[in-house]
Amino acid sequence: MPSFHVLIAGGGIGGLCLAQGLRRAGISCTVYESAPGIGRAGYRLHMNGAGGRALQQCLPDNLFELYMQTSRETPRREVMVVLDYQARELGARPHIGPPNDPSRPHTAVNRRTLRQIMGLGLEDIVRYDSTVTGFETDGEKVRVLLDDGTSETGDVLVGADGINSVVRRQLLPDVAVVDTGIRGLYSTAPLTDDLAARLPEALFDGFAVAAGPNGAMFAYGVYRPRRPVAEAVAELAPGAAVDPVDPYIMVNLGLPPGSPFAAEAPDLWHSSAETLHALMRTAVRGWDPALADLVEHVDASTIFPVSTRHLQPAEPWPAGRVTLLGDAIHAMPPSFGSGANTALRDAAALARALERAAHGDTPVAEAVAEYETEMRAEVFPILRASADPRGLDADFLPDDLPVSHT
Numbered sequence: 001m002p003s004f005h006v007l008i009a010g011g012g013i014g015g016l017c018l019a020q021g022l023r024r025a026g027i028s029c030t031v032y033e034s035a036p037g038i039g040r041a042g043y044r045l046h047m048n049g050a051g052g053r054a055l056q057q058c059l060p061d062n063l064f065e066l067y068m069q070t071s072r073e074t075p076r077r078e079v080m081v082v083l084d085y086q087a088r089e090l091g092a093r094p095h096i097g098p099p100n101d102p103s104r105p106h107t108a109v110n111r112r113t114l115r116q117i118m119g120l121g122l123e124d125i126v127r128y129d130s131t132v133t134g135f136e137t138d139g140e141k142v143r144v145l146l147d148d149g150t151s152e153t154g155d156v157l158v159g160a161d162g163i164n165s166v167v168r169r170q171l172l173p174d175v176a177v178v179d180t181g182i183r184g185l186y187s188t189a190p191l192t193d194d195l196a197a198r199l200p201e202a203l204f205d206g207f208a209v210a211a212g213p214n215g216a217m218f219a220y221g222v223y224r225p226r227r228p229v230a231e232a233v234a235e236l237a238p239g240a241a242v243d244p245v246d247p248y249i250m251v252n253l254g255l256p257p258g259s260p261f262a263a264e265a266p267d268l269w270h271s272s273a274e275t276l277h278a279l280m281r282t283a284v285r286g287w288d289p290a291l292a293d294l295v296e297h298v299d300a301s302t303i304f305p306v307s308t309r310h311l312q313p314a315e316p317w318p319a320g321r322v323t324l325l326g327d328a329i330h331a332m333p334p335s336f337g338s339g340a341n342t343a344l345r346d347a348a349a350l351a352r353a354l355e356r357a358a359h360g361d362t363p364v365a366e367a368v369a370e371y372e373t374e375m376r377a378e379v380f381p382i383l384r385a386s387a388d389p390r391g392l393d394a395d396f397l398p399d400d401l402p403v404s405h406t
Ligand SMILES: Cc1cc2nc3c(=O)[nH]c(=O)nc-3n(C[C@H](O)[C@H](O)[C@H](O)COP(=O)(O)OP(=O)(O)OC[C@H]3O[C@@H](n4cnc5c(N)ncnc54)[C@H](O)[C@@H]3O)c2cc1C
Pocket: 009, 010, 011, 012, 013, 014, 015, 032, 033, 034, 035, 043, 044, 045, 046, 047, 130, 131, 132, 133, 160, 161, 162, 163, 164, 165, 166, 186, 306, 325, 326, 327, 328, 332, 334, 337, 338, 339, 340, 341, 342, 343
């Protein structure tokens, strides 16, 4: 496989994992990432065994262990708990996906920490400030086009460039991006021992959601690492550029379209942090005092707006030298906490397929076809379920989803 080279558009969760997997398999690759570096956004990602196993396959052993040790302690119950606005439990739903390793079955990560870990050792492979604008193929090779007017050639191009993927728009122009109309604010509150002692116990389960009578919804998720991040880095990757992270609780306000509360909300993208914090305070007026007090503890500088969009599952397409992974082909609402996990799952599966192609065991188009067929079968049911309007109901769990019962 002397000259086999993979071009990766996008150095997010999936693109970095794929680059790690290829590097581990001895396959050359380049990642083109439009951002100038790893962003500051440090919210929490729920992880399941699909994502965990992919990281175990792709990362060097010390970095996989670093991911594990800097991930969240296994909670008392790994479920999504549904509360009313007085913090009374209405129901609970298991998470989907298999558990992680037997001694540390369930976890969550700080997104920025995971990206920093996945970036280690890829310093010569990831090109920041490099935006992909399109591609050309001639059957034998693929050429990626870059915004500085240059282009580079490889054997396969992988679009790992997120929901607005330039690669997908060229390869599969008919795939629709659906805007659910749901808007939200993500934020975090520092999780001091004092605050933790005053919060309802359900907020320390896997994930918790609560809805108020005016339509405002909150989602909560704790990030308290198994071991202090700096301590784990010092032992497992001394000198590595992974920032320390203090424990926090993610506090997200969701505004479903048509709800009275959403109708009164200001433009989330053009409001100051103080205005957005004031909106969160208004949303919890009359709520359980501990839930209302939690909003007081939100660090206003961490608040950012989010709109919930997803892709329509694409009809099967002919496989070739250009393929897609993660949000670029199955961006989904966060209802089942699966977007990052499925992006990682894709990255590991594609690394295995490209290894077969690079060694000449399987023709490139056949290896890509196997990856795409399996991806559609495994991930599209999760996309469909996540996009269902009943996505946050405690009793909504379609039969074709892999449920975690531990
Ligand atoms: C607030 C929030 C909370 C979430 N919570 C969870 C959770 O708990 N669990 C979970 O599993 N998932 C969660 N997700 C979903 C998860 O973050 C995504 O599904 C995941 O990041 C997808 O990975 P990806 O690599 O496909 O895309 P991304 O991580 O979005 O990476 C795409 C990358 O491509 C780059 N890029 C874009 N266009 C170009 C271009 N033209 N050229 C070069 N580079 C380009 C972008 O800068 C970006 O770095 C959440 C998402 C959000 C927004």
